[in-house]
Amino acid sequence: MSNHTSIVYVVDDDASVREALSNLLESVGLYAELFGSTEEFLKATRPAVPSCLVLDVTLPGMNGLEFQELLSKTGNPIRLCLLPPLAISR
Numbered sequence: 001m002s003n004h005t006s007i008v009y010v011v012d013d014d015a016s017v018r019e020a021l022s023n024l025l026e027s028v029g030l031y032a033e034l035f036g037s038t039e040e041f042l043k044a045t046r047p048a049v050p051s052c053l054v055l056d057v058t059l060p061g062m063n064g065l066e067f068q069e070l071l072s073k074t075g076n077p078i079r080l081c082l083l084p085p086l087a088i089s090r
Contacts, residue, residue, distance in 0.1 A: 004031040004047075004049065005049055005050070006030070006031065006049055006050040006051060007031055007032070007033055007046070007047070007049060007050075007051040008025050008030050008031065008032045008033075008051065008052055008053075008054060009032070009033050009034075009035065009041060009046075009051060009052070009053045009054065009078075010022060010025075010032055010033070010034050010035065010053075010054045011035045011036075011037065011038060011040075011041050011053065011054070011055050011056060011059070011064075011067075012036070012054075012055075012056040012059070012083065013036055013037060013056065013059055013060060014056075015036070017056070017083075018034040018035075018036070019034075021034075021054060022034055037059065037060075037061065038059060038061070038062050038067045039061070039062075041053075051078060051079075052078060052079040052080065052081060053078050053079065053080050053081070054080075054081045054083060055067065055068070055080055055081070055082055055083065056082075056083045057082050057083060057084055057085060058085045064082050064083070065082075068080055068082070
């Protein structure tokens with residue numbers, strides 16, 4: 001459990017994206033908690049502080065849009081920022 005006054009939660013299955021977002025958020029003074037899946041996020045204890053959720057749209061299993069719908073139906077309101085899929089050419 002954190003002692004922060006606000007939290008930005010990041011849910012993305014790509015560890016490098018989670019770390020990059022955490023570094024970015026922390027560089028502007030925001031505290032981030034990272035999760036690799038929606039299941040991990042749901043199992044976590046979240047303190048009653050102002051928060052928002054940065055969520056990958058293309059998660060395996062329950063994708064970001066499905067998860068957004070679940071949160072709204074279960075009375076678990078949280079502000080969301082959805083990350084669109086990235087087109088990466090190799």
